[in-house]
Amino acid sequence: MTTENILTTAEITAIQEIYRHFPEKSAACIEGLKVIQQHHRWVSDQAVKELAEILDMSPAAIDSVATYYNLIFRRPVGRNVVLMCNSVSCWIMGYDQIAARVKKQLAIGYGETTADDRYTLLTIQCLGTCDHAPAMIINEDLHRDLTAESIGPILEHYQ
Ligand code: FES
Structure with missing residues (x-):
């Protein structure tokens, strides 16, 4: 074949x-x-x-x-890929709370994709913006100084 x-x-x-x-x-x-x-x-x-x-x-x-290269995906991903920094400065600056908020809003865990194919959630090592931790990347966009309140509007922006 x-x-x-x-x-x-x-x-x-x-x-x-x-x-x-x-x-x-x-x-x-x-x-x-x-x-x-x-x-x-x-x-x-x-x-x-x-x-x-x-x-x-x-x-x-x-x-x-x-x-x-962890920005090359070897498995299918959703339309938007959310990469949460899980290195030390982000831990210190509230990673746990931010990660919990993201997982709750998307109703998925790491390595998973939402049923509507809209988001895939992954982790990534230090994004090099530790002075603005906690941080994440969605597609090509860097989001810094994350707060529990800022997560909702940021995620909603990505269709
Ligand atoms: S540890 Fe998260 S940006 Fe450096």
Whole structure:
């Protein structure tokens, strides 16, 4: 049984163009993974295989790069990905209360996606904004100085 390719011609062209600009394979790899994720939200095993063929790398090498970057998702995610910082400054500044509020509002735990596919909730290591802890990222947006009261309006903003 053959598996259908999932990368579109536009994606393949974009990745090949990146490869021309980043002859270093590992750099081209991470940019290629980002292209795939922009189109599919996450990077499946089949997508890894196709990217490996374009970059003339092994799927295992692609997978290890993808695993290293925690903003590359190797499992399906919802339309909005909420990444809660769970490192030390955020703990000190009230992570527990913020995390509890987020989980309650979304009615999911870490690693889960809401039934309507609207949110996936994950953790992430220090976001480098410790002086404004607690912090989280939703999609590409950094939210800092979080309070229990600010969580509701922030989450509602993401459809
Ligand atoms: S510990 Fe959360 S931003 Fe640094």
